[in-house]
Amino acid sequence: MVEGLKVILTHPLLRPLAGCSATMNLFNHALFAVLLLYVARELALPAAALGIIACSAWRRPLTA
Numbered sequence: 001m002v003e004g005l006k007v008i009l010t011h012p013l014l015r016p017l018a019g020c021s022a023t024m025n026l027f028n029h030a031l032f033a034v035l036l037l038y039v040a041r042e043l044a045l046p047a048a049a050l051g052i053i054a055c056s057a058w059r060r061p062l063t064a
Contacts, residue, residue, distance in 0.1 A: 036050065036053075036054065039053060
């Protein structure tokens with residue numbers, strides 16, 4: 001694992017790609033957490049509807 005991380009951090013193309021991917025994942029997950037709170041509190045959807053929304057957002061990675 002350390003060896004792979006060393007390769008990524010020293011490679012001139014892989015380092016920015018890994019940084020971009022990590023940044024996008026961080027902000028996408030933060031946005032989704034805020035969206036779930038908004039839907040639960042402001043729209044007052046029941047837990048079942050909230051679960052359907054959460055599952056539909058993750059549907060593509062689960063089927064791939």
